[in-house]
Amino acid sequence: MDVIMHSSSFLLPKLYQPVNKPVKNYALVVLNQHLPRFMPRLWDHANLRICADGGANHIFDEMYQITNDEDKKSTRNKYVPEIIEGDMDSIRPEVKLFYSSQGSKISDKSHNQETTDLHKCISRIHHCTPDDEKPNLCVLVTGALGGRFDHEAANINVLYLFSDMRIVLLSDDCLIRLLPRTHRHELYIESSVEGPHCGLFPVGAPSTSTTTTGLKWNLSESKMRFGSMISTSNIVQSEKVTVESDADLLWTISLRNLT
Amino acid sequence: MAPTAPTQRPTMRHSSAFLLPSTAPSSPAPGPDDAAVALVVLNQPLPRFAPLLWSRAAVRVCADGGANRVFDGMPALLPGQDPDEVRASYKPDVIKGDMDSVRPEVKEHYSNLGTRIVDESHDQDTTDLHKCIAFIAENYSATNKSNLSILVLGALGGRFDHEMGNINVLHLFPSINIVLLSDDCLIFLLSKMHTHEIHVEKSIEGPHCGLIPIGMPSTSTTTTGLRWNLDNTSMSFGGLISTSNIVEEDKVTVTSDSDLMWTTSLRK
Numbered sequence: 001m002d003v004i005m006h007s008s009s010f011l012l013p014k015l016y017q018p019v020n021k022p023v024k025n026y027a028l029v030v031l032n033q034h035l036p037r038f039m040p041r042l043w044d045h046a047n048l049r050i051c052a053d054g055g056a057n058h059i060f061d062e063m064y065q066i067t068n069d070e071d072k073k074s075t076r077n078k079y080v081p082e083i084i085e086g087d088m089d090s091i092r093p094e095v096k097l098f099y100s101s102q103g104s105k106i107s108d109k110s111h112n113q114e115t116t117d118l119h120k121c122i123s124r125i126h127h128c129t130p131d132d133e134k135p136n137l138c139v140l141v142t143g144a145l146g147g148r149f150d151h152e153a154a155n156i157n158v159l160y161l162f163s164d165m166r167i168v169l170l171s172d173d174c175l176i177r178l179l180p181r182t183h184r185h186e187l188y189i190e191s192s193v194e195g196p197h198c199g200l201f202p203v204g205a206p207s208t209s210t211t212t213t214g215l216k217w218n219l220s221e222s223k224m225r226f227g228s229m230i231s232t233s234n235i236v237q238s239e240k241v242t243v244e245s246d247a248d249l250l251w252t253i254s255l256r257n258l259t
Numbered sequence: 260m261a262p263t264a265p266t267q268r269p270t271m272r273h274s275s276a277f278l279l280p281s282t283a284p285s286s287p288a289p290g291p292d293d294a295a296v297a298l299v300v301l302n303q304p305l306p307r308f309a310p311l312l313w314s315r316a317a318v319r320v321c322a323d324g325g326a327n328r329v330f331d332g333m334p335a336l337l338p339g340q341d342p343d344e345v346r347a348s349y350k351p352d353v354i355k356g357d358m359d360s361v362r363p364e365v366k367e368h369y370s371n372l373g374t375r376i377v378d379e380s381h382d383q384d385t386t387d388l389h390k391c392i393a394f395i396a397e398n399y400s401a402t403n404k405s406n407l408s409i410l411v412l413g414a415l416g417g418r419f420d421h422e423m424g425n426i427n428v429l430h431l432f433p434s435i436n437i438v439l440l441s442d443d444c445l446i447f448l449l450s451k452m453h454t455h456e457i458h459v460e461k462s463i464e465g466p467h468c469g470l471i472p473i474g475m476p477s478t479s480t481t482t483t484g485l486r487w488n489l490d491n492t493s494m495s496f497g498g499l500i501s502t503s504n505i506v507e508e509d510k511v512t513v514t515s516d517s518d519l520m521w522t523t524s525l526r527k
Contacts, residue, residue, distance in 0.1 A: 116502070116503070145416070145419065146415070146416040146417075146443075147416075147443050147444075148443050148444050148467065148522075148524050149415065149441075149443075149444045149446050149469070149471075149520075149522040150444070150467060150468065150469030150471070150501075150502040150503060150504075150522050150524075151502065151503075153469060153471045153473075153500060153502055153520075153522075154469075154500065154502040154503065156496070157496055157497070157500050157502075160496045160497035161497060163497070171419075173417050173418050173419075174418050174419045174420070176419050197418060197420060198420065199419070199420030199423060199424075201420075201423045202474065203423075203473055203474065203496055204476065204495060204496030204497055205474075205475060205476055205495070205496075206474065206475065225474060225475075226426070226427055226430045226473055226474025226475070226518075227427070227430035227431060227433075227474060227518070230423060230424070230427050231420075232386065232420040232421065232423055232424035232427070233386070233420060233421075233424065234420075248496075248497070250419075250423075252418075252419040252420050252423075254418055254420075
């Protein structure tokens with residue numbers, strides 16, 4: 001079985017990248033919720049930044065508060081997304097005008113009410129990325145968790161619908177990734193920025209056999225199912241965690257207080 | 260054993276009337292025929308309607324650090340009132356859990372007022388919510404269980420493994436009506452063993468809603484009362500799930516071969 005290696009080095013400052021790990025190409029998608037406090041770090045890593053509709057309001061309003069820059073205007077000029085995409089029912093007109101004048105491409109998808117804003121953004125990235133570059137691409141998403149539960153569920157479903165892409169959903173408290181059952185997974189833990197709390201969840205369908213290494217309570221061909229046992233409040237105990245399962249699993253790890 | 264045909268399943272009725280503002284001048288105590296409401300407060304900031312739900316509840320349980328949230332948060336939600344008076348009148352009946360988050364002075368304050376402190380630090384196998392639900396189910400079984408609703412604050416958002424663990428508690432107690440609430444939405448489990456009638460309080464809930472098959476795909480779900488109804492429709496992660504749906508009627512019905520999470524948005 002092929003191995004997928006996962007690493008959260010995007011949470012480290014760009015200068016402090018670990019040696020001997022493949023350099024990833026990052027894209028950033030900003031959804032319509034308050035920005036996590038480490039947003040500048042994600043922005044720095046990304047080669048492509050897409051605001052989904054009202055996500056642009058949050059960049060406009062909150063970036064200078066997070067960076068503590070005194071000059072609001074120059075901060076706004078510095079953090080300009082390449083693309084603003086979605087049905088445009090949340091973005092404020094003055095915000096859209098500002099970014100448009102700064103060179104952001106406005107991609108109005110209001111005719112398409114079938115898919116969520118995140119789905120549209122991921123679909124665009126999926127479409128524009130050649131297959132041989134997909135393994136090297138990691139899409140970082142902020143604002144996908146919390147808020148309305150149906151939005152959160154739809155955002156998690158995007159991970160399943162685009163399971164050939166590496167997508168990470170981030171909040172102030174944690175990150176989540178999908179670990180497809182088609183591969184063995186090696187998760188390289190950056191313990192200065194993530195952990196120790198973690199978990200594994202068979203959200204789509206039960207697992208009859210999951211095996212892990214590197215956790216305080218490892219699974220050994222264990223069954224997992226909602227309504228029975230799922231792995232919550234587990235603890236990362238090694239720099240490398242491995243997971244192999246007969247079911248697609250959601251992996252989550254808590255984030256340390258990143259400033 | 261063959262699955263029960265949809266028409267043979269008993270109907271379970273759901274209502275969010277507990278969220279309606281009280282029209283009486285003082286907090287109404289639940290009458291003998293009313294649904295009994297229990298409130299569990301977990302360790303996250305209180306939603307804005309916490310005082311209303313507190314007044315509706317016959318019993319209030321704080322899970323560990325949830326007691327901090329009540330101590331700090333209730334006076335903040337009731338700024339016109341004296342904080343000490345608020346803390347005295349919004350006093351939990353029980354503080355339960357492993358006690359690693361509740362501040363010592365908060366624990367002592369409520370203990371002095373008569374709150375029962377139940378230390379479960381020896382039990383690390385179950386989550387705080389699990390312990391609280393089990394406790395309420397055991398201690399208040401005098402109440403007709405089918406009339407009991409357990410409302411939970413602070414179960415959503417925050418650490419995702421906590422949220423998943425809390426959702427799993429709904430699956431572990433499928434015969435108890437447990438509702439998880441946040442500022443933005445509420446969720447509860449629709450067990451496959453029943454046909455469900457959901458009475459939507461349109462003044463406070465909706466219009467957005469969703470049906471989500473957590474843990475198991477659904478091969479057949481049928482609904483009425485939604486803008487985009489399901490008709491023997493399959494749902495699964497990796498396929499279709501019903502999100503950003505709209506409640507059209509006051510009554511929504513759901514029948515499914517699989518357990519589903521129902522969610523509605525809450526109006527601001």
